[in-house]
Amino acid sequence: xxxxxxxxxxxxxxxxxxxxxxxxxxxxxxxxxxxxxxxxxxxxxxxxxxxxxxxxxxxxxxxxxxxxxxxxxxxxxxxxxxxxxxxxxxxxxxxxxxxxxxxxxxxxxxxxxxxxxxxxxxxxxxxxxxxxxxxxxxxxxxxxxxxxxxxxxxxxxxxxxxxxxxxxxxxxxxxxxxxxxxxxxxxxxxxxxx
Numbered sequence: 001x002x003x004x005x006x007x008x009x010x011x012x013x014x015x016x017x018x019x020x021x022x023x024x025x026x027x028x029x030x031x032x033x034x035x036x037x038x039x040x041x042x043x044x045x046x047x048x049x050x051x052x053x054x055x056x057x058x059x060x061x062x063x064x065x066x067x068x069x070x071x072x073x074x075x076x077x078x079x080x081x082x083x084x085x086x087x088x089x090x091x092x093x094x095x096x097x098x099x100x101x102x103x104x105x106x107x108x109x110x111x112x113x114x115x116x117x118x119x120x121x122x123x124x125x126x127x128x129x130x131x132x133x134x135x136x137x138x139x140x141x142x143x144x145x146x147x148x149x150x151x152x153x154x155x156x157x158x159x160x161x162x163x164x165x166x167x168x169x170x171x172x173x174x175x176x177x178x179x180x181x182x183x184x185x186x187x188x189x190x191x192x193x194x
Contacts, residue, residue: 007057015039015050016059020072023108029070071106080104081118081130086151093146093170094133103128109175117171119144121153127178129153131171142173 008016018038022030030038036047051070054060063069083101084093091097094117103118110116115133120126129144137143137156145152145159146168152159159167 008054008059011039012050012054012057016054016072019060019070020108023070023072023106072108079107079110079116081116083118083120083128084151086119087149089149093151103130103177105130105175105177116174119151119153121176121178127176129173130175130177132174133171135169137169137172144170144173146170 015035018035019030022034032044032047032051035050036042036044039047041047041050051060051062055062059072061071080102081104082099083103085098085100100120105116105118109130110132116130117133118128118130121129129142131144139157141156142154143156143159145154145156147159147162151170153173156169156172
């Protein structure tokens with residue numbers, strides 16, 4: 001146990017554990033109100049005071065003007081991953097020329113040690129997939145695989161069934177990020193788009 005964690009009060013340790021579990025279960029941090037509700041703290045200022053103390057003790061970082069922007073220091077904070085294109089066509093998948101952007105990800109999604117990369121999932125509207133770079137997969141894994149000159153994302157079993165001479169696993173999926181739907185429905189016609 002680090003000296004930072006030894007300095008936490010019981011309540012601070014409980015709040016930190018709640019935040020860690022919430023992020024792992026939901027893929028994003030809890031709101032201040034959700035933390036308060038879980039611990040019977042009625043005032044958002046009371047929750048903020050606990051978060052301030054946890055930030056001063058170096059176990060989390062909070063962006064105060066952004067909702068749900070809590071990252072845990074123990075998980076390494078955020079990491080910028082390269083986003084690779086699906087059609088490397090002779091330049092090599094992992095080459096700098098095939099990098100089409102960066103995706104900033106909370107390290108809580110990056111399970112284990114190793115190198116990670118990202119690709120667009122199907123098309124721009126479907127979001128991004130994050131992969132752990134490795135050359136093997138097991139039944140049930142979602143993989144990025146190089147088939148001839150293009151990359152396919154899919155179930156390992158299905159891609160392996162279509163195996164060609166140049167079949168190569170590039171990585172195994174560890175996370176998927178999809179955009180929030182932009183369609184909003186209202187029951188009150190005064191606010192509808194029609």
